[in-house]
Amino acid sequence: MxxxxxxxxxALGSTYAxxxxxxxxxxxxxxxxxxxxxxxxxxxAFVGLLMVGVFKLNIFLAMACAMIFCxxxxxxxxxxxxxxxxxxxxxSAFISAIGVSTFLSSLALMVFGANAKGFPDQxxxxxxxxxxDADISTLQLLIIGVSAVLMISLEFIVQKTKVGKAMRATSxxxxxxxxxxxxxxxxxxxxxxxxxxLAAAGGxxxxxxxxxxxxxxxLMAGLKxxxxxxxxGIGSIPGAMLGGLLLGVTEVFGVxxxxxxxxxxxxxxxxxxxxxxxxxxxLGRKILKKV
Amino acid sequence: MLSVxxxxxxxxxxxxxxxxxxxxxxxxxxxxxxxNGAGKTTILNTISGIVxxxxxxxxxxxxxxxxxxxxxxVRKGICQVPEGRRVFARMSVQENLEMGGxxxxxxxxxxxxxxxxxxxxxxxxxxxxxxARTLSGGEQxxxxxxxxxxxxxxxxxxxxxxxGLAPMLVEKIFEIVVEINKSGTTIMLVEQNASMALSIAxxxxxxxxxxxxxxxxxxxxxxxxxxxxxxLGE
Numbered sequence: 001m002x003x004x005x006x007x008x009x010x011a012l013g014s015t016y017a018x019x020x021x022x023x024x025x026x027x028x029x030x031x032x033x034x035x036x037x038x039x040x041x042x043x044x045a046f047v048g049l050l051m052v053g054v055f056k057l058n059i060f061l062a063m064a065c066a067m068i069f070c071x072x073x074x075x076x077x078x079x080x081x082x083x084x085x086x087x088x089x090x091x092s093a094f095i096s097a098i099g100v101s102t103f104l105s106s107l108a109l110m111v112f113g114a115n116a117k118g119f120p121d122q123x124x125x126x127x128x129x130x131x132x133d134a135d136i137s138t139l140q141l142l143i144i145g146v147s148a149v150l151m152i153s154l155e156f157i158v159q160k161t162k163v164g165k166a167m168r169a170t171s172x173x174x175x176x177x178x179x180x181x182x183x184x185x186x187x188x189x190x191x192x193x194x195x196x197x198l199a200a201a202g203g204x205x206x207x208x209x210x211x212x213x214x215x216x217x218x219l220m221a222g223l224k225x226x227x228x229x230x231x232x233g234i235g236s237i238p239g240a241m242l243g244g245l246l247l248g249v250t251e252v253f254g255v256x257x258x259x260x261x262x263x264x265x266x267x268x269x270x271x272x273x274x275x276x277x278x279x280x281x282x283l284g285r286k287i288l289k290k291v
Numbered sequence: 292m293l294s295v296x297x298x299x300x301x302x303x304x305x306x307x308x309x310x311x312x313x314x315x316x317x318x319x320x321x322x323x324x325x326x327n328g329a330g331k332t333t334i335l336n337t338i339s340g341i342v343x344x345x346x347x348x349x350x351x352x353x354x355x356x357x358x359x360x361x362x363x364x365v366r367k368g369i370c371q372v373p374e375g376r377r378v379f380a381r382m383s384v385q386e387n388l389e390m391g392g393x394x395x396x397x398x399x400x401x402x403x404x405x406x407x408x409x410x411x412x413x414x415x416x417x418x419x420x421x422x423a424r425t426l427s428g429g430e431q432x433x434x435x436x437x438x439x440x441x442x443x444x445x446x447x448x449x450x451x452x453x454x455g456l457a458p459m460l461v462e463k464i465f466e467i468v469v470e471i472n473k474s475g476t477t478i479m480l481v482e483q484n485a486s487m488a489l490s491i492a493x494x495x496x497x498x499x500x501x502x503x504x505x506x507x508x509x510x511x512x513x514x515x516x517x518x519x520x521x522x523l524g525e
Contacts, residue, residue, distance in 0.1 A: 162393070169379050169390050175341050176377040181365035181394035181442060
């Protein structure tokens with residue numbers, strides 16, 4: 001029972017973590033809460049569904065297509081809706097983000113209709129594996145595996161590659177990074193591309209996990225992932241991973257012990273409790289503003 | 292090498308620079324001195340491209356760079372050590388130097404640059420893996436200078452290298468500035484510590500509220516009674 005719920009929680013939490021990473025990276029670099037990030041996740045789910053349903057691609061190829069599509073989408077959104085507001089107040093950019101979010105979910109409603117759609121059964125023939133008294137589906141293992149691979153790749157890119165170092169430098173000090181010869185506009189686009197690719201993968205995985213893809217799936221998933229990012233400490237990449245997993249596991253255990261009607265409230269209750277004790281989030285750093 | 296002509300810069304409605312002209316010749320150390328808020332840092336930031344100009348022309352080695360993006364100006368051969376050092380606090384000393392060498396194309400060049408920085412500043416070698424925020428003020432200044440030298444600039448812009456440092460360290464830093472200059476890097480130096488700046492510079496400009504009020508040979512300026520009264524504390 002415990003192991004069962006733990007695996008359920010980790011699978012759900014990995015998807016939160018994938019989405020939360022996009023929020024935290026974008027916030028880290030331009031101090032913007034990208035409210036449209038949930039809709040990128042939704043778009044990823046739809047692209048994955050189309051690739052599997054219409055083009056009969058296997059699930060990994062479909063996921064790759066969704067990731068590429070959303071990378072472009074993230075970069076275009078930043079270019080159109082946020083870049084012109086780079087020097088204005090963060091509130092203006094945030095309102096622009098809400099606009100993009102509403103636009104995208106309405107567009108999806110127009111194109112795909114209001115009914116949730118499921119992945120075809122042959123997309124990923126899931127099987128049950130018994131470990132002790134726990135029944136774990138291969139789909140859950142797929143979710144955990146794919147998320148782990150993506151997060152390790154992200155950590156590698158950010159820590160070891162040249163563009164990753166430029167990302168960290170830009171998020172610490174925008175102007176000084178430019179003085180080192182970093183093209184900060186490129187770095188910002190790259191950050192949006194990375195975050196959006198992770199959200200797209202999350203969208204495909206969540207679409208399969210709940211067997212439902214709908215125009216409004218981005219809202220709640222986005223809010224919870226945002227809560228996960230804040231819980232872990234916004235701006236911190238390991239924080240987003242930890243926050244996502246923690247939220248997923250707690251939510252599943254909350255449901256398991258009988259609070260299923262409070263399912264969505266649990267995430268935010270934890271958020272409030274943690275922030276009361278640690279306002280910077282679990283792994284967040286105190287931000288010192290220099291005048 | 293560098294010529295700034297009739298440069299004007301505004302911050303919103305506030306005029307930061309008005310009709311400033313100055314030049315730097317190959318091999319020189321040129322100092323900009325003046326009180327707080329005179330516009331010294333603004334000149335450097337406009338040359339580096341992170342502050343837009345309202346009017347005027349900046350040319351480097353015959354090419355106009357007035358509206359060029361900051362990351363392209365670095366590639367032209369101008370690098371800045373910003374005011375307050377601005378090391379990347381969460382990155383290690385080594386990573387800070389790697390960032391300084393961002394425009395270098397080969398890993399070998401980066402490795403050579405880091406070795407050079409460690410020869411110039413042996414203290415940094417001892418702290419290679421430490422996050423930059425754990426360094427002392429003097430060490431951070433050394434790191435910021437080592438980082439800027441990584442890109443092999445022909446013109447180095449130094450903004451207040453003595454800020455917040457103990458007098459002994461200030462002398463050490465200025466010795467290194469002279470050393471860097473002797474090895475072939477032209478230097479434009481902004482300083483509040485006017486006596487130190489004038490003692491190592493070849494020429495200097497005195498700024499007051501966004502305008503150049505005096506300029507000339509550094510030694511002569513240091514003897515000028517007005518300068519002595521206003522900036523050298525006599």
